[in-house]
Amino acid sequence: MSDHIENGLVENGVVENISRRSLIGGVFSAGALVLAARILPEEAWADTNEYHGKAASSALRPSIYLGIEPDGTIYIVTHRSEMGTGIRTTLPLVAADELDADWSKVKIEQGIGDKAYGDQNTDGSKSIRGFFEAFRESGASARMMLVSAAAKQWNVPESECAAKFHEVVHTPSGKKLGYGALATAAGKLPVPKPADVKYKPKSEWRYIGKESKIADLADICTGKATFGMDIKRQGMLYASIERPPVMGGKVQSFDDKAARQVKGVSGIETIDGFKPPYTFQPLGGVAVIANSTWAAIQGRKKLKIEWNNGENAAHDSEQYRKELLTTARKPGKVVRNIGDVDAAFAKASKTVEAEYYAPLLAHATMEPPVAVAEFKGNKVECWVPTQNPQAVQDTVAGALGLKPEDVTCHVTLLGGGFGRKSKPDYVAEAAILSKKQGGKPVKVVWTREDDIKFDYYHSVAGMYHKAALDSNGKATAWLHRSVFPSISSMNDASSMYGFDVEYGMGLNDMPWDLPNHRAENGPAKAHVRIGWLRSVANIYHVFSGLSFADELAHAAGRDSLEYQLEMIGPGKIIDFKSQGVANYWNYGESYEKFPFDSKRLRHVLEVAGEKSGWGKRKSGNGWGLGIAAARSFTSYVASVVEVEVDKAGKIRIPRAWQVADVGMVINPERVRSQFEGAAVMAAGIGLTGEISVADGRVQQSNFNNYQVARMNQAPMQTDVHIIESTALPGGVGEPGVPPFVPAFANAIFAATGKRVRDLPFSKTKLV
Amino acid sequence: MIKLKINGRERSFDGDPEMPLLWYLRDEIDLTGTKFGCGAGLCGACTVHKNGEAVRSCQTSMKDAAGKSITTIEGLSPNGQHPLQKAWMEANVPQCGYCQTGQIMQAAALLKKNHKPSDKEIDDAMSGNICRCGTYQRIRSAIHAAGKEMA
Ligand code: FES
Ligand code: FES
Numbered sequence: 001m002s003d004h005i006e007n008g009l010v011e012n013g014v015v016e017n018i019s020r021r022s023l024i025g026g027v028f029s030a031g032a033l034v035l036a037a038r039i040l041p042e043e044a045w046a047d048t049n050e051y052h053g054k055a056a057s058s059a060l061r062p063s064i065y066l067g068i069e070p071d072g073t074i075y076i077v078t079h080r081s082e083m084g085t086g087i088r089t090t091l092p093l094v095a096a097d098e099l100d101a102d103w104s105k106v107k108i109e110q111g112i113g114d115k116a117y118g119d120q121n122t123d124g125s126k127s128i129r130g131f132f133e134a135f136r137e138s139g140a141s142a143r144m145m146l147v148s149a150a151a152k153q154w155n156v157p158e159s160e161c162a163a164k165f166h167e168v169v170h171t172p173s174g175k176k177l178g179y180g181a182l183a184t185a186a187g188k189l190p191v192p193k194p195a196d197v198k199y200k201p202k203s204e205w206r207y208i209g210k211e212s213k214i215a216d217l218a219d220i221c222t223g224k225a226t227f228g229m230d231i232k233r234q235g236m237l238y239a240s241i242e243r244p245p246v247m248g249g250k251v252q253s254f255d256d257k258a259a260r261q262v263k264g265v266s267g268i269e270t271i272d273g274f275k276p277p278y279t280f281q282p283l284g285g286v287a288v289i290a291n292s293t294w295a296a297i298q299g300r301k302k303l304k305i306e307w308n309n310g311e312n313a314a315h316d317s318e319q320y321r322k323e324l325l326t327t328a329r330k331p332g333k334v335v336r337n338i339g340d341v342d343a344a345f346a347k348a349s350k351t352v353e354a355e356y357y358a359p360l361l362a363h364a365t366m367e368p369p370v371a372v373a374e375f376k377g378n379k380v381e382c383w384v385p386t387q388n389p390q391a392v393q394d395t396v397a398g399a400l401g402l403k404p405e406d407v408t409c410h411v412t413l414l415g416g417g418f419g420r421k422s423k424p425d426y427v428a429e430a431a432i433l434s435k436k437q438g439g440k441p442v443k444v445v446w447t448r449e450d451d452i453k454f455d456y457y458h459s460v461a462g463m464y465h466k467a468a469l470d471s472n473g474k475a476t477a478w479l480h481r482s483v484f485p486s487i488s489s490m491n492d493a494s495s496m497y498g499f500d501v502e503y504g505m506g507l508n509d510m511p512w513d514l515p516n517h518r519a520e521n522g523p524a525k526a527h528v529r530i531g532w533l534r535s536v537a538n539i540y541h542v543f544s545g546l547s548f549a550d551e552l553a554h555a556a557g558r559d560s561l562e563y564q565l566e567m568i569g570p571g572k573i574i575d576f577k578s579q580g581v582a583n584y585w586n587y588g589e590s591y592e593k594f595p596f597d598s599k600r601l602r603h604v605l606e607v608a609g610e611k612s613g614w615g616k617r618k619s620g621n622g623w624g625l626g627i628a629a630a631r632s633f634t635s636y637v638a639s640v641v642e643v644e645v646d647k648a649g650k651i652r653i654p655r656a657w658q659v660a661d662v663g664m665v666i667n668p669e670r671v672r673s674q675f676e677g678a679a680v681m682a683a684g685i686g687l688t689g690e691i692s693v694a695d696g697r698v699q700q701s702n703f704n705n706y707q708v709a710r711m712n713q714a715p716m717q718t719d720v721h722i723i724e725s726t727a728l729p730g731g732v733g734e735p736g737v738p739p740f741v742p743a744f745a746n747a748i749f750a751a752t753g754k755r756v757r758d759l760p761f762s763k764t765k766l767v
Numbered sequence: 768m769i770k771l772k773i774n775g776r777e778r779s780f781d782g783d784p785e786m787p788l789l790w791y792l793r794d795e796i797d798l799t800g801t802k803f804g805c806g807a808g809l810c811g812a813c814t815v816h817k818n819g820e821a822v823r824s825c826q827t828s829m830k831d832a833a834g835k836s837i838t839t840i841e842g843l844s845p846n847g848q849h850p851l852q853k854a855w856m857e858a859n860v861p862q863c864g865y866c867q868t869g870q871i872m873q874a875a876a877l878l879k880k881n882h883k884p885s886d887k888e889i890d891d892a893m894s895g896n897i898c899r900c901g902t903y904q905r906i907r908s909a910i911h912a913a914g915k916e917m918a
Contacts, residue, residue, distance in 0.1 A: 084863030084900045213859065220864030221855045222847035223800015223840035227865055230799035238794070263783060293803075294783070294790040366804055366812060366865040366899040415802070415865025416899050448805040669859055673902070677862055680901025703809040703897060711903040712894040716886070718904060 113389025125731025367415020456531025473556025506541025624750025633731025678736025
């Protein structure tokens with residue numbers, strides 16, 4: 001490749017010209033245009049290797065995410081992971097639109113793990129929020145460079161030239177040059193400074209805001225799509241691992257004689273347990289290595305292992321539930337305070353109080369965790385369905401005493417993620433085993449039982465709510481206490497309290513405009529691995545908070561929608577600082593760009609009321625509607641759920657509505673699909689989702705006893721209504737879950753008069 | 768030696784006759800369109816056709832498959848243009864996609880018998896197939912659409 005092409009890299013918003021060779025040692029051919037992203041620290045570029053795909057060595061390369069080859073092919077790198085949201089297609093669409101590219105000439109490349117790409121942790125519903133601007137700028141910069149190159153070539157003013165669907169046109173003469181023909185010349189021009197980048201007017205958007213098919217659609221429907229489970233390497237061995245049944249347990253002794261007799265089994269290896277805190281380290285155990293997945297599983301069944309179960313062996317969910325709820329009755333750490341709740345309770349004409357409980361949940365991605373790793377020459381190459389390839393690099397390096405840059409992580413398609421696959425313990429297992437097996441590639445396959453028994457569980461929570469109503473039934477005070485083992489236990493074995501991230505998800509950000517409001521967090525210790533799952537702490541906080549709001553409406557003899565709107569008030573930008581919230585988390589975004597605007601929350605509620613025909617039919621006799629709304633991941637969502645409960649107590653959801661204000665929408669079709677899917681997952685959380693522990697061991701094992709929603713339990717139909725908005729794009733993948741669960745519970749109350757305060761509903765007798 | 772036909776091709780196998788067909792397809796002959804989801808007959812991700820009937824390949828041993836004709840997603844249609852595949856693409860059914868080959872194989876067996884299934888019949892036929900991403904309503908509408916095309 002040529003080494004004289006200079007292209008731009010912007011650090012802290014400043015364009016800098018750097019040679020392409022110093023960027024990435026490349027795959028783009030000589031004479032391709034490649035643009036450097038503007039959001040990256042300079043040191044990120046020091047790393048070079050051959051895995052960066054065609055985009056990294058193109059003639060025109062205006063950013064790390066984009067390259068144009070002389071044949072007109074545009075390579076766009078998606079550095080975020082595809083687990084079903086459509087991000088692998090959506091981010092490239094943004095760049096292609098600004099570039100006015102012919103989508104059929106765009107090839108998408110999946111980025112390997114490399115900090116040069118910026119943040120790759122595909123969770124927190126932040127891919128579009130975090131990278132919309134970078135991809136837009138990549139496309140716009142490339143377009144400007146192509147126009148500039150054409151103008152130079154024709155010796156005409158740039159103002160007479162325009163980019164149009166993969167060509168630059170000289171408007172007065174009608175002369176045209178394709179992007180490919182211009183790529184090499186454009187690649188020699190400086191990248192425009194950020195302040196000089198000109199964006200297309202909205203009216204000219206070709207792809208943004210329009211329906212687009214995902215790039216992998218045909219491959220998925222024909223079985224050709226490659227998931228992590230589908231990776232095979234020459235000479236690859238298969239491993240199945242028996243892990244300590246109690247978190248933190250260790251292998252005391254084991255007998256592998258019978259396992260070794262199983263045909264196909266070629267080795268037995270041990271993996272050390274983690275050193276607390278558990279972080280992303282493997283749980284440890286005994287691995288059976290074989291020439292097929294089946295043989296490895298068969299061999300594993302023959303292992304005889306004595307465990308030292310350690311300190312969590314007595315953990316019991318029933319007992320723990322009592323402890324959480326007892327703690328929730330006591331004052332905790334104050335995380336938000338407005339007015340004086342206690343004084344208001346003392347003089348209230350009526351108070352209402354209730355306890356809520358939500359159990360542990362498992363992610364149960366359809367593709368269980370799986371990884372292939374190959375240890376070679378003190379380096380590791382791995383192929384992984386991961387949400388976070390940089391964490392894979394760090395974790396594997398940590399496990400084997402390597403440097404992160406010695407770990408190459410290829411990202412496959414993910415058969416679901418939901419937060420599970422941003423925790424790469426399973427990749428470290430594969431890398432450790434490959435090293436122990438002399439560098440042969442090893443595939444570690446988690447069975448479904450492994451997945452359900454050894455997850456990073458969504459946290460269990462006990463909550464207590466108390467409110468005061470005045471003589472008109474108006475709420476005047478609210479106390480909200482939440483007690484849960486925190487995700488922070490992942491990094492701090494002594495953790496007893498939650499942290500800002502968990503508080504900011506439905507504990508210290510309830511939207512109510514009340515004169516007295518206090519939120520508290522009580523202590524709890526983790527006895528299983530705790531991790532984030534789609535919408536995280538919002539699940540239990542919003543379930544309890546919005547169910548309780550419905551309880552108050554009922555206590556006041558008022559309509560729930562009207563009552564929720566009244567508690568939100570006229571709508572405003574909420575000033576959390578003045579309300580005793582020390583560090584409002586705001587999903588990692590600046591509050592200026594993404595404030596909590598309760599007007600937007602009101603609006604989704606109102607629209608949900610209209611769309612669902614709220615208040616038109618009388619609830620009761622086994623039929624009812626429930627409603628709830630929440631802001632999460634900077635998006636605003638209202639859910640309405642219609643339920644039918646038959647004489648046997650069986651619940652059906654004929655219909656649901658999801659009204660979403662997610663700011664500007666890139667691909668409405670994928671936004672709808674996420675909100676439909678969130679409704680299904682939330683229905684499962686409501687109906688049957690529960691992980692429980694006895695004697696320190698998880699009781700569930702497969703889809704028979706950890707039930708997720710099936711077709712005949714899911715909403716028959718979910719109507720998604722997207723609010724038109726020009727606000728900055730917010731999250732999409734997660735915000736559809738939180739309000740759905742309480743809307744569902746409220747609908748059950750409307751239909752049956754039974755207030756369900758425990759998840760899942762299957763534990764409560766409804767009729 | 769076990770002989771069977773897979774997507775029209777004769778195959779023979781002399782390994783563990785108890786091994787599920789699923790692992791033979793995936794690990795031995797690289798037909799990875801058939802997915803592992805639960806290994807217990809509970810999710811449908813591994814659905815294939817055995818002599819035209821939808822079966823769970825994780826619950827079908829090689830011994831049970833002997834002498835049978837097996838169709839996997841790779842053999843459903845030579846060019847990926849089965850009416851269900853077309854309807855699936857039209858309705859943008861997949862999210863992560865992992866369950867979808869099993870869903871399509873299950874639906875194909877249903878439509879072979881019944882071009883005009885009711886919602887209830889679809890629910891009954893498809894409720895053994897889990898989609899954790901929650902694409903059920905699109906699956907249902909794609910089955911209706913494909914059924915119309917096949918009728
Ligand atoms: S893998 Fe066969 S039914 Fe789940
Ligand atoms: S599309 Fe992801 S499990 Fe069905």
